[in-house]
Amino acid sequence: MHTQSIAELAQGLRKGDYSSKELTQHYLQRIEQLDGNYNSFISVTAEQALQQAAQADLRLAKGDTPMLCGIPIAHKDIFCTQGTRTSCGSKMLDNFIPPYDATVIKHFQQAGSVSLGKTNMDEFAMGSSNESSFYGLVKNPWKMECVPGGSSGGPAAAVAAQLAPAATGTDTGGSIRQPAALCGLTGLKPTYGRVSRYGMIAFASSLDQGGPMGRSAQDAALLLNVMAGFDPQDSTCIDKPVPDYSLTLNDSIEGLRIGLPKEYFGEGLDSDIQKAVEQAIKVYETLGASIKEISLPHTELAIPAYYVIAPAEASANLSRFDGVRYGYRCDNPQDLNDLYSRSRAEGFGDEVKRRILIGAYALSAGYYDAYYKKAQCIRRLIKNDFISAFEQVDVIMGPTTPSPAFKLGEKSNDPVTMYLEDIYTISVNLAGLPGLSIPAGLTEGKPIGLQLIGNYFEEAKLLNIAHRYQQESDWHQQTPPAAHKQNSEV
């Protein structure tokens, strides 16, 4: 069952090949037996999953059910789940049981989907390797000595190891696309405002966006159908109709104009990744697309601008964690200030503290114009680069990451080197555009991601372009060698 796509699982449920309860039990069993290897889940909600599966079976028996009814999904532990701990990978929220559900979670519940549990992640989504989680690091199912990427490393590892058919993730600077690339998945960061951020624990509010991670564009489309939509409870959510993303997957891409930004193919790019991207572009040419070199001249300013904007917003967002109303509180506080500063010192990990300090510095008196305002101006220059590019081309393509999955521990002591990992993904968040990563090859047994960047609200077109490639290639169907061995066991 775990080798099937969501569309196949949905059909299996409707034909009565298995019930949602059996399907859920199967995945729960796989998690129990195999996740000790990967550490991709923080909490497994077996009892609740089986209850949801039983309800889904009743709905399925009545017919006329949404596509995801009875399908098990894993949720990144950043989405608030009423009654189930939501830790955001932090000691600060180790005891936090939200009194409400995130809008995204509600949408999945309404669709009848089953939640298997909450997946691991970098603490407060700050990281590119999933090594900063309070609950321990996550291993890449393709290469156990390597990182799965981050911050959505847990969802990526869970789906790659076939412990869940698909998962939700969030992306502030590449946190869906980079782990998707490193784990051989299809991951989509939608346009800013397409998916509600209500109940999604905030990191950098002007950049954060939730999205799907799955094994194909087809699966990602089914998830996005459920996730996207206007929410009055998120003041930045855009009130715009949501198309059925599955309907246009097979549309012809004859005449598609693909832009290749010259800045994405320069120094620092792994030569195997470059070759794989060029190969993928050739496939698109055979499908009738034309190629044009373009320029996104402010690309190299994206990381500097991001490391002002994201920490500045994080320092403001994370000021709510003060040990008073919920979350971690230190023992024996001497006075109110000691309660705040020691609860935060003990509750946050090193990377989170570092970013709060940078953000507090950038926003402090006398520095605001030099840092935050300057970064916001650069943000507009980056957006303008994309706007000019989309006057000439329909989609932008390039690598998702400069290198394949790196070794655990390799970059964890050097923040600046870790930050450069997101060089191709960060501009997309700054501009608020949709971006998608799809598997496009392997190098030394490690997956390679091809990034597709679309114009605002063109998720349907991106999924269509990705799906057409996946009809011509089988990279997305490859599974980690470890999974082959395990498939015979469970």
Next chain:
Amino acid sequence: MAVDRSDIEKIATLARIKLDENSIPEITSSICDILALVDKMQLVKTDDIEPMAHPLDAIQRLRCDKVTEEDQREAFQQIAPQTEDGLYLVPKVIE
């Protein structure tokens, strides 16, 4: 712009994060590295550029001034570290 130990201590106070004495040199040096990365922004002139706060330049939506949320104090206080009579308890602030 480089920062020194006293800057880090000041920011930590502002951010209400108690720093371990021994960790200050390392934090100072990693923040200096990050600020050096960030300072590349200064290479570009942005005098005529409007700062961008929202990718779609959306403006804040307003809602009717009506009560929409129910009182959920008890539910919220269930997860609080310390409460009494519906109040959050903290160390004494005023002697």
